[in-house]
Amino acid sequence: MRKHFFWISSLILLGLGSCKSLVEKGDNQFLSGQYQYAISTFGQILQEDSTNLKANQVVAESYRLSNRIEKAAPYYKQVVEQEPDFNNFFFLGQSLKAQQNNQAAVEAFEKAKTYTSDEALLARVQREIESIKLAEGIANYWPNHVLVNFKELNTPGADYAPVTSENFFYFTSARQASGIYPATGTPYTKLFRTRAEGLRVDVGAVQTLPEFKNEEGLNQAAMAISPDGNTIIYARGNSNSSKDLPEVALFASYFRGAGFTQPIWMPVNEDENWWNSTPAFSSDGAELYFASNRPGGYGGIDLYKATKLANGDFGNAVNLGPTINTPGNELFPRPTPDGKLFFASDGHPGYGKLDLFVAEKNDSGAQVIKNLGQNFNSKDDDFGIFFTEYPKVGFISSNREGGVGDDDIYFFEDKTPKPKIVNVLLNVFAKEKKDNGTDAAISQARIVLYGSDNKQQGGDFSNTNGRVRFTIAPESDYTIIASKNGYFSKSVPFTTKGKTPDPASLIQEVTNVTLDTTIYLDQLILEKAIVLENIYYDLDKAEIRSDAEVELDKLVKLLQDNPSIRIELSSHTDARSSDAYNLDLSQRRAQSAVDYIVSKGISADRLVAKGYGESQLIIKDAQTEEEHQVNRRTEFKVIEIKE
Template identity: 30%
Template sequence: MRNKIIRLCLVSVIALFSANAQDRKIAKANKSFADYNYYKAISQYEALVENGNTSPEIYQNLGDAYYFNASYEEAAKWYEMLANQGSDAIDKEHMYRYAVSLRTIKKYDESDQWIARLNSAKQGDQRGRNFSSNRDYLKKIDERSGGYTIDSLDINSPESDFSPSFHNENIVFSTARDTSITSKNVHNWNKKEFLNLYTATPSGDNDFTNVGPFSGKLNSKLHESSTAFTKDGKTVYFTRNNGINGKFRRDDDGVSRLQIYRATLKNGKWGNLESMPFNADDHSVAHPTLNKAEDKLYFSSDMPGTMGQSDIWVAEIRKNGSLGTPVNLGPKINSESKETFPFITEDDILYFASDGHPGLGGMDIFATDVKNLENSTIVNLGEPINSIYDDFSLIINNDTRQGYFASNRINGRGSDDIYSFLELRPLDFECLKDIAGIVKDKKTGAMLSNTNIVVYNDKGQKISKTLSKNDGTFTLKGKCNEGNYQVVGEKATYEKGMANFENKNGSPVERIELLLSQIEEAPTGTDLAKYLKLEPIYFDFDKSFIRADARVILEKVLAYMRRYPSAKVDVRSHTDSRANDNYNIALSDRRAKSTIAYLVAQGIDKSRITGDGYGETQLTNDCGNGVPCSKEKHQLNRRSEFIVVD
């Protein structure tokens, strides 16, 4: 008995020791993860999994460690393990990261399903709205692909090279080559590699030479990257880690945040270093770019007011050099994920990298027209600029349409490489919304073909038009502007059919049903122009031939007479008061005969149509003989009317 008790005690001690050892290993892995040491955290977490630990937290952190290190295929594997733990195991943010990871391995259908789940679980998520309004995003990306040629540059090293910028005739870029540390997470706030600024001179063969450090004054023991130069090359805005006297300054989480500094060139040396007023210890500010007038500074930040991991912001640069309060560019550009590495062209086209808009893989490069942002769409540049990997930090010469960007795609020289490109065709930023629908006879339910479909905005302006097909369906494009719209269907012998819809940011394709009621036969004495709500038929001055616009109106009269074969019509033609009275009687008579002849030529029996000319005896206004009137007023009197008779 005593020996049994001893054995039980030993087992309990061993189990307790084992549990404590397991807890210590989890704590060490969690610390590595919290310290952004993802490589070490991955090996520690995977060892725990091999020993039978199936904690959702470990699966989640493993997925994140791979995700933040741009190893998306591995991230997808662990996010799948997390999702398999149950519907409550994976939160909304990890639904999105799982969807992005699936895109990078071209499992687009599965990715779309997870975005749809996110959209259902979190109403109002901008990423979900972006997806809902762009469900055919792969088709659109494919249509835009092929607009560029790209080449890798010889200036790339086995380490990270990225974030090129124009400086006079040269480029300046960021590199980790000085310490031979390779990492794929240069676009995260927690940079671990040692970065310096390098410069290179064009060699004339679409490449560069004379590669070397940019400035001993700007390169320091901290990390420098992402420059933006004024046109004269004498002022630079650049990114650097928060630090004092070459030592990193960290926040409460142990992260040395990124900040933007400004320096000026004097006597060939960079100096007069200034920290931007919106820099802070608790958030990052990075990746500056200047507009053409150099009175606006665009940048990326996770400062208070940011929607997601990082947003694109803009701040005014005043004439005295001071900067205004940063303004967030808003939900059309920014999302709950990452928008970063902005570049603004001379004509205010904003390029930026994002994993919050529908794309091909990790981060894709997008563009939009910020000077007309309300009416502009967000354009994915497509392949070959974008890939299933991370593509970012694009710049482009406004005149030559040649530029550079960075990517961590495979077959490069390092983890991040710089590529040159040439734009072959311009981008189209017109924002169009798909509108689809069907037209039916309200009474019978029959599909109505060849119905005129017109979309109007709330100001009554015509936005788009089309004709319904043989099966009554129609599709057309409308503007993306938010507001109220009306779709009108119009067909001969039918009353107009109308449907209204409200366009909101991110709203999906509009689906419209138009119901048109058949017009009843008009009683004797009715003016068909009023009954059918037709425009009067006008004639040119001193002419009696049928104009093109008149033929459109006559088609509706023809449709009515075909619909009601017993109907008879008296055509009454009128002139204006110019010329003498007898001449005008003769002219109007010719116009009546011309109108009758047109209807007969279209198949209407001659016995059903009569007509007379009334000259200037029945004017519609006061433009009588000798009264000065405009051409437009006179034209109102040159018309034909259609009166139903027995």
């Protein structure tokens, strides 16, 4: 991955005379950034003397500076035995961490702390130790995403950093190489494209980038294409020529009617000696994200953002700050339309070298960083995420074990099992009770269904069987309101909670469940008395008892469901006391019932309290207690229906 574009500035290549010793030759190779050649040269010395300090130092540093720090561990071990200091123990710890030899890495970091009193260095070591501990508790960000090596596309060389645009698939590859990059000993890379639709890539039609010509003898690396397809920005550098730019920089090519222009160096680079790479556009194309080692950052490589100016260039870059950037390296930014930023880092807690992370806002609005987890990350480099269908489908790059070659392209898909569907059909029947005790269907009753949010979910008129059918959701609460002229309207609660099977227990993809409920409506007849059952008072008392409250609450509900009616609430006694006493007692009881109903929110002007005493006996010559109870009753009748 980064070994194709992530290098310390190359110094001027010194001419090597044939008479120079291996040490002089290797030194010059190292100083000129030809790390792989330096490793080979000093390797010859180590074959004769495995403890040679100079050779171990140069080989260890060459592996570290060419992003192969995991291979540097045995050489740093030799170095710290002979020259123990902070840097050597710190880099040994990093190399062991990259191997996921965490216990040994922590021991090396702890040793490094004993060789410095610098607060900044101590803080950096402690961050490395804490990141190892934190990595042990990482959860998968998307537990059901599955990563697959795109074997048909990958080659034994490097293939990485794919992006898609307008049904084309673009990527960087070492296929058709034009020379060897001396820092790593691997082939230079070029830009390629082929036809694609989502994850369906035409691997048989891969061609070098047709928009402009790849240059020979240098690395053309990660690229970005603007949302409108009219701008291509890519990283270019690592040339062997002393006449070329000394560092990796961003170049841009623009579509101008007949085709794309020749790439030009972008002003956002600012300084030709600064390393700039891994560009990405925001979803609206107004911002450019990229990685840079320019001064003033928080570590080796930081992420920056620049905003497009009126002339089409991108303005001064702004560092994304210490929450995202670390003393390590952050690369391959990928902003998404929902405000998240995906990126690769070796500075946040992870599994080894570069891991994939996301920066997002938590519930309090603070930005937090999350590792994508083990289904995306490995102990090796994992980077360059690109979504073809956010967040479910896309690509990443990785040089993890088991791949086809060097860096490989992987695709991922969300394999979350489709939830079993439960369709709930609710039959609501509108009926009335006849005097003979039988049920009769009410046709043309208006039946309306409301959700728990009080929003109407549906409504219709009942058919000749009194039925209306609704499709509703499992584990949900509803309210059903039934109404018809000549009847009291009624609202009743209905729930599907506990009435449908657990989807996890189902085998079929779709299960239909039918539920029935019946709403009984009472006829609304002016001046017709309706007895309220179970309204009892203590002897010679008018206060409402708790058992009577239950029945009065039903009347409250009826008044709420029928806001246009006005009622008289009447109380009747038996004939066992004087007329005057019974009339006064019944009036007080009727008024107590009305007062209770008003306390529940019903307007007083909708209620009339009337005590009839013993003047309207149902059984005039009552003898038994049961007959007296029939006469002692509370009734209501509708006395007015407002239009």
